[in-house]
Amino acid sequence: MTARRLRFAHRTALALLASAAVGTFHTSDGMAQTADLVFVNGKVFTADARSSLAEGFAIKDGRFIAAGSSAAMRGHVGAATKVVDLAGRFVAPGLADGHLHGVSGGPGIDLANARSLDELFAVVGRAAKDAQPGAVIVSNSDWHEAQLKEKRLPTARELDQYAPVNPVVLVRGGHEYVLNSAALARWGVTKQTQSPAGGEIGKDEAGELNGELVDNARSLVTLPSQRAPTLDNVLATQRTLNGYGITSVRVPGSFRLGEFFHTLDLVLEARKRDLLTLRFNVNLPAARAGTRLRDPASVRELLARSPLKQDEGDEWVRLGGVKLGVDGGFEGGFMTQPFVGAMGRGGTYYGINTVPAADFTAITRALNQDGWRVTTHAVGDAALDVVLGGYEAANADRSIAGRRWAIEHLFVSRPDQIARLKKLDIALSVQNHLYLAAPSLKKYLGIERASQITPVKTYLEQGFLVVGGTDSPVVPVNPFWQFYHFLTRDTITDGIYGENERVTSRIDLLRMITINYARLTGEADIKGSIEAGKLADFVVLSDDILSVAERAIPQMKALATYVAGKEVYRDPSYQ
Ligand SMILES: [Zn+2]
Numbered sequence: 001m002t003a004r005r006l007r008f009a010h011r012t013a014l015a016l017l018a019s020a021a022v023g024t025f026h027t028s029d030g031m032a033q034t035a036d037l038v039f040v041n042g043k044v045f046t047a048d049a050r051s052s053l054a055e056g057f058a059i060k061d062g063r064f065i066a067a068g069s070s071a072a073m074r075g076h077v078g079a080a081t082k083v084v085d086l087a088g089r090f091v092a093p094g095l096a097d098g099h100l101h102g103v104s105g106g107p108g109i110d111l112a113n114a115r116s117l118d119e120l121f122a123v124v125g126r127a128a129k130d131a132q133p134g135a136v137i138v139s140n141s142d143w144h145e146a147q148l149k150e151k152r153l154p155t156a157r158e159l160d161q162y163a164p165v166n167p168v169v170l171v172r173g174g175h176e177y178v179l180n181s182a183a184l185a186r187w188g189v190t191k192q193t194q195s196p197a198g199g200e201i202g203k204d205e206a207g208e209l210n211g212e213l214v215d216n217a218r219s220l221v222t223l224p225s226q227r228a229p230t231l232d233n234v235l236a237t238q239r240t241l242n243g244y245g246i247t248s249v250r251v252p253g254s255f256r257l258g259e260f261f262h263t264l265d266l267v268l269e270a271r272k273r274d275l276l277t278l279r280f281n282v283n284l285p286a287a288r289a290g291t292r293l294r295d296p297a298s299v300r301e302l303l304a305r306s307p308l309k310q311d312e313g314d315e316w317v318r319l320g321g322v323k324l325g326v327d328g329g330f331e332g333g334f335m336t337q338p339f340v341g342a343m344g345r346g347g348t349y350y351g352i353n354t355v356p357a358a359d360f361t362a363i364t365r366a367l368n369q370d371g372w373r374v375t376t377h378a379v380g381d382a383a384l385d386v387v388l389g390g391y392e393a394a395n396a397d398r399s400i401a402g403r404r405w406a407i408e409h410l411f412v413s414r415p416d417q418i419a420r421l422k423k424l425d426i427a428l429s430v431q432n433h434l435y436l437a438a439p440s441l442k443k444y445l446g447i448e449r450a451s452q453i454t455p456v457k458t459y460l461e462q463g464f465l466v467v468g469g470t471d472s473p474v475v476p477v478n479p480f481w482q483f484y485h486f487l488t489r490d491t492i493t494d495g496i497y498g499e500n501e502r503v504t505s506r507i508d509l510l511r512m513i514t515i516n517y518a519r520l521t522g523e524a525d526i527k528g529s530i531e532a533g534k535l536a537d538f539v540v541l542s543d544d545i546l547s548v549a550e551r552a553i554p555q556m557k558a559l560a561t562y563v564a565g566k567e568v569y570r571d572p573s574y575q
Contacts, residue, residue, distance in 0.1 A: 042086030094247025156211030253323030321373030
């Protein structure tokens, strides 16, 4: 079906509001099956093949048994059935985040609320005053300089004024540290220190250390070991996510909560004790920035530690595959065109290739031979060249098409790469980094390139399976911010970037975080839409996200979230 016909089909589906034909279950004698729970009088986006709207649905034993008109749903009411009147509220399938590491930036001083360098320095200064002599001060990671009035990182010398004695390591996102002079001295980083392969030691225009350690250069620093996460941390994470209407998350190679396998054990423990209200698709870490996994043998050794093999698990925790990486993030995406401004160093800086092409290809071929499904972090188009080389070599050994291989992020790609990706049947996992970091990306890459970052409209038109997400805590977890950004291309502090990439179909955007997610994880037969037979995961929203004014979308919220037919979150304002 062409994009235009698909859009037409969506409109037709809208016009056929509650056509009542959506999967009503009847028993063999023709009587409608009695439900535990029936919802009526809503506007229900089913995310079925036609994106049909319904007025309600019926649930039995944690699964939908029907969706359709209120009248048809009342046919499922028996003596013990609870009936909920939605009073016109909008309902969607449970929302999914296709790329999520955690919900907060971990322990340490909290910079998430700083809106200027002065506010950031005040937090650092207070921590330094309270710190024991010699204690290392570490920050959380879910902040970015684009949120600061000055739109830049602090320098080592500035941090020295507020923390002259204690070493300070500001952890910014997943790819960069900023150190003060005491920290640089503690780990022996000097002007003469060579940047390790796949990393950068930051210097200012005068050639002095500015305190920044990017990607693999972070391995020069050993952060003080943090308290290991507990089961309570996992439960708090899922409570926060349920509060946004999120019922499924795909974890790409790292839990921000703590060490990967320890955290996975906690998730499995929660599953065993029947405590989960969030469904996990977990992808094992290998060959990413900051690790030394450079060859098939060490990758195989790491994967052998996993308590689950690929596709093992159940509808609560399932092992998806392996996550690889080949380049840096905002300031280290590997590009064929150089960075600009100070970052470009006179047109000589192209970002960071964290895993050389030959190593990546060897690892990818080995994983494919072992039957693994692979997804790879690639931000720049040069990174995508590396990934394509590896995927094509693997594909020549054994076809990867139809096996749900994917790419994470893909900020920048070239038209000549698209056909190759399509031929390999690669899915795209995209997030709204630009919403948060637009001013920095403009500074690093120039407005022309920055304005076209993560071109979701183009990716959809090219027919890729596109799945939405946030990369939380790199970008805040809010799914409505993500929806708003892809719909408008608006950014938090710098206006609209790339009007031409606005995704005009709100239905497409909702499908990206519902049924498309389930297709990527191979679970479209059990979730992702409100259809008979599927798990009853759904969310009641504060507004009709298909028609509410654009400017109101970032303030939207979940009013109630259900997983397997059970309420797991309710907004205090919702009766
Ligand atoms: Zn990530």
